[in-house]
Amino acid sequence: MASFDLLPDEILLKIFSYLGIDDVALSVRNVCTRWSKVSDDDEIWAYLRYSPNTNDPLEQIIFMLENMPALRQFEYTGTCNVIENLCECCRNVSVLHIPCTTLNATHLQLVMESLTELSDLGILMSPTEEGLKITRIIGQSVTLACLHLYSSHEDTTMPGLLKPIADGCPNLVVLECESFNCPTDEICYLLQRKKRQLLTYDHYGAVTANFFAALKECTNLKSLSLIAIEIYGLFNESPPAMNLKNLKALQISDCRFPTVKIIPLTLFLNTLSHLSYIGIPHTSGNIDVITNKILLRCPLLTHLDLGGNELHCRGLRNIRSCTMLKYLDVSDCTQLGKRAMKYVAEGCPQLQHLDVSYIPVSDRMFRQILRCRNLKELLMKNCDLRPINLGSISTHIDGLLYLFIGPDYQLPHYVRDQLKQQMPQLVIAESPLTCDESEYLRMKDKFIPRHFW
Known part of the structure; x- marks a missing residue:
């Protein structure tokens, strides 16, 4: 001492x-x-972020909060309400995400009065009269820069639910608003009021021609996510082309095939050439043709998320056009094989992060992965390891820093010992047999950066 x-x-x-x-x-x-x-x-x-496990006892969470007076970030996916304790013990919190905890307006008022540095808020909200009280409180905040509203998915929506946010929150730049079944006019009003300040916007649910016309005016947008959307109504004229010159990230997630077909290749055709990130995960339909057309128009692409799709080897034929690609997620694209990884290895010399989880990786496919010599992180959750020689990583990808495997197929001890001896910098993470996927999801969040601002 x-x-x-x-x-x-x-x-x-x-x-x-x-x-x-x-x-x-x-x-x-x-x-x-x-x-x-x-x-x-x-x-x-x-x-430092304090993220209690969902099943942590209330007493344990309170004890931890009492010993963290300088805490800045709190994220909790459980249902225990610890707001009063948090506001009493941790007044420096600037990031608060509690997407599964039911708050009333009184709780939120306490948050706003106690956490004077709060800049990033994520809460569960009901689109009822209580929800309107909550948005009125949120609208008064001058510190909020990021707002994430998680829906309780109730059938009825209070009119004017989002208007207080549209008219208030002068410093809001990131808005993620789950589907509250708000009228299109209300969404358009929100976009019109925030068109000069929004940098990141996530939209769920229905979209119309008027929505895209309003979105087109948000010229400072850098990141846009369209999640589980449905296009309603017919365009009176040709769909308005989105010439968003500052846009760097575009995600179209959990959508039907016709929607995915029209959004990037019609509405955002003029935007593709300067995108750094494209995500088209979980589409209902074969995306081979769409993917090839998109890849030809994205020379600056560094991040590509195609996870959970019906994607075949030929769908990655044009990935050679993306020579700057560093992050690739093709997890759960079960039709991919050796030829797909051959396209990746030969066309993406800067690739550093690869997720091939839930894919039946053959020995021939794995040999192509080994040609990605600059890989730093390799995620192989639920990949059958029996046909492949993981020990060969040390002689082909000697700079690898992180390997995720399991839970169904475990790494033999002698292979683990061999890798650790030859690659002391390598972290080998094995998924537990339980349903806890927190480590894998944490790596995916790191794997594909969420915001580009």
Whole structure:
């Protein structure tokens, strides 16, 4: 201890920044008054996020909050209401995501009054009169930059639900609003009011010609997600081309094939050439032709998410046009094989992150993956490892930092030992046999960055 006492605060700060949130909250800050003060520094807590497990007891969560006065980020997918404790113990919180906790207007008012630095809010909301009270409180915030509204999926929607947000929230730049069955006119009003400030917008549900006309005016948009959308009504004229010059990321997720066909290749045809990220996950239908047409028009693409699709080898034929590609997610594209990975290996020399989870990877297909010499992260959740030699990774992809496998097919101990001996930097994560997918989902979130602003 004597030697540590001689260290200046700047060195202690550097050391503490390498520790996990439990060590900082429960160990370091209880050593002495000086360590407690240093461990509460904003530099340590800026990127630490407390995310209790869904089934953690309420008492345990409260205890942790009481020992985290400098906490900046809190994310919880359980249903226990800890708002009063959070507001009392952690007044520096700037990121609050509680998508499964039911809040009333009184709780939210307490949040807004107590967490004066809150800039990123994600809450579950009912589109009822109580929901309207909540949006009126949200609309008064001058600190919110990011807002995520998760729907309780009730049948009726209160008129004017989103109007307080449209007229308020002067600093809002990111809006993710699940389907509340709001009228198109109300959505268009929201877009019209926020057209100069929105950088990221996620839309669920119905879209019309008027919606796209309003969206076209949001010229500062950098990231757009259209999720489970349905196009209603006919366009009186040709669909309005989206000439959004600042757009970098476009996602069209969980949509029917006709919708996916018209959105990128008609409405966003003039935008594809400057996109860095395209996501077309979970489409109902064969996307081979669509994918090839899109890839030919995306020379600047660095991130591509095609997970959960009916995609064959020929669907990646034109991936050679995307020489800057670094992130590729083809998880659960079960029709892919050796030829698809051959196209990837030969056409994407900068590829660093690859997700082939839930695909029957043959030995011949794996040999093509080994040709991706610059890979840093390889996700192979629920891939049958028996036909392939994972030990050959060390001689082909010696810079690999992360490998995710399991749970159905485990890595033999001797192979694990061999890899760890030859690649000490490699982290091998094995999925547990339980239904907990948190580590895999965490890596996918990191794998495909959400916002480009």
